[in-house]
Amino acid sequence: MALLETVGEVLFEKTVFGIPNIVVGVAAVVAAPVVVPALRPVTKAIVKGGMIAADRTKATLGAVAERTKVAFSEAGERWGDLIAEARAEVYGAAPAVTNPAQTLAPEVTDAPAT
Incomplete structure (x- = not known):
């Protein structure tokens, strides 16, 4: 019974303008067929604006x-140039590196097979 009393209180509670909530709800249902089609162009304009804003944001973020x-x-x-200069100062001459992976590995010389 407490739930029904609470629902009744909410339905007949007065809004800011002194109109009961149930009257506002019934008026909204009755006015919906007239108001909703009139709001369609406004809603479409809001959606278009959102799409344009999203596209511009996407382009800006891409740039x-x-x-x-x-x-x-x-x-x-x-950074690579800095490392090469430091290496040249440490080893006396800039090593010829053709593969960037070799910059972190020690130089290997080919020893003749015996």
Whole structure:
């Protein structure tokens, strides 16, 4: 019984303007066939705006991602140059490295087979 009393209180509780909630609900159901079609152009405009904003955001983020890739690529090249200069100072001459994987491995010389 407490639930029914609570539901009754909510239905007949007055809103901010002093109108009972049930009256507001019935008015919304009655007005829906008239109001919903009138809101269609507004809703469509909101959806279009959202799509345009999403496309622009996607394009902007794509450009930022591309710039970030370029920046990291350049930073990698500079880091490689720095390592090569340091290696040249330590070993006296810049080693000729054709494979980037060899920069971290010690140099191996071919020994004649005996």
